[in-house]
Amino acid sequence: xxxxxxxxxxxxxxxxxxxxxxxxxxxxxxxxxxxxxxxxxxxxxxxxxxxxxxxxxxxxxxxxxxxxxxxxxxxxxxxxxxxxxxxxxxxxxxxxxxxxxxxxxxxxxxxxxxxxxxxxxxxxxxxxxxxxxxxxxxxxxxxxxxxxxxxxxxxxxxxxxxxxxxxxxxxxxxxx
Numbered sequence: 001x002x003x004x005x006x007x008x009x010x011x012x013x014x015x016x017x018x019x020x021x022x023x024x025x026x027x028x029x030x031x032x033x034x035x036x037x038x039x040x041x042x043x044x045x046x047x048x049x050x051x052x053x054x055x056x057x058x059x060x061x062x063x064x065x066x067x068x069x070x071x072x073x074x075x076x077x078x079x080x081x082x083x084x085x086x087x088x089x090x091x092x093x094x095x096x097x098x099x100x101x102x103x104x105x106x107x108x109x110x111x112x113x114x115x116x117x118x119x120x121x122x123x124x125x126x127x128x129x130x131x132x133x134x135x136x137x138x139x140x141x142x143x144x145x146x147x148x149x150x151x152x153x154x155x156x157x158x159x160x161x162x163x164x165x166x167x168x169x170x171x172x173x174x175x176x
Contacts, residue, residue, distance in 0.1 A: 004102055006152035007127065008137040011110055014157030015175070017139040021105045022048040024137055029055045033102040036061070038092045040085050040112035041070060046176050059095060061088040070115045082117040089118065093126050096134045103135045110140020110147060120146070 008024065010017040025035045029052070036059040037052060044062030052058045063084045070078065095101040112118040127150050130136060138147055148154050170176045 004133050004135045005130070006135055007150055008135070008153040008155075009110075009147050009151035010137070010139045010155045010157060011141065011143060011147075012155075012157035012159070013141060014159040015162060016157050018046070018048065018107050020155070021107055021137045021139050022052065024135075025052060025058070025103060025105055028103040028135070029057060033057070034100055035059070035103045035105070036092050036095050036101040037105045037107065038088050038109075039063070040088075040106070040108040040118065041081070041115070042108060047173055059092075059101065061091055063088075070117070078115075078117065082112075085112055085118055086122075089123070089126075096131050099131070101134060103137065105137040105139075107137075107139050108141075109138050110142055110144050112140075113144065114140065114142050124150070 008021075010020050022037075025037060028035050034057040035052075035055075037049070038061040039049070040063070042062060044060060044064055049060055049062070053060060063081055065080075070081075073081065089106075092101070092104055092106070096104055109118065109123065113120055113123065124146055127136065138151070140147075143156070164170075
């Protein structure tokens with residue numbers, strides 16, 4: 001097998017960032033690789049995670065008690081959410097360093113950075129000093145030059161049209 005260890009970055013306001021990341025997870029799992037998925041600013045109830053939980057070589061870390069969007073959180077809710085996300089990031093780093101993960105997906109990590117809820121220097125230090133042989137996938141809504149500079153793959157997803165604009169909310173099996 002070719003050497004793993006590249007960084008993927010999917011960002012933008014278009015649909016499909018998480019779906020692309022989870023597709024890579026499924027591809028890796030199909031090849032017998034252990035995968036860790038850390039979801040930032042998400043509570044772990046999406047259909048992708050329900051499917052990935054069926055694979056024993058998958059580790060899932062989410063913010064289980066998350067309710068609502070960051071913009072509607074109180075200061076205390078933001079602080080609690082940030083503490084869980086920082087802890088999950090540390091756990092994921094440990095999995096990589098212990099050789100228990102060949103693919104690490106940090107879903108919405110850029111959005112957590114943008115919201116000031118993840119320590120930028122800690123994340124950048126991890127990306128710069130990551131163990132060899134670990135493929136890393138980052139997603140988020142905004143362009144982040146630090147992440148672009150470190151990434152080997154960069155995909156900007158642009159929304160041109162979305163049913164949400166017509167009042168159609170997220171549907172099970174499609175958007176969640």
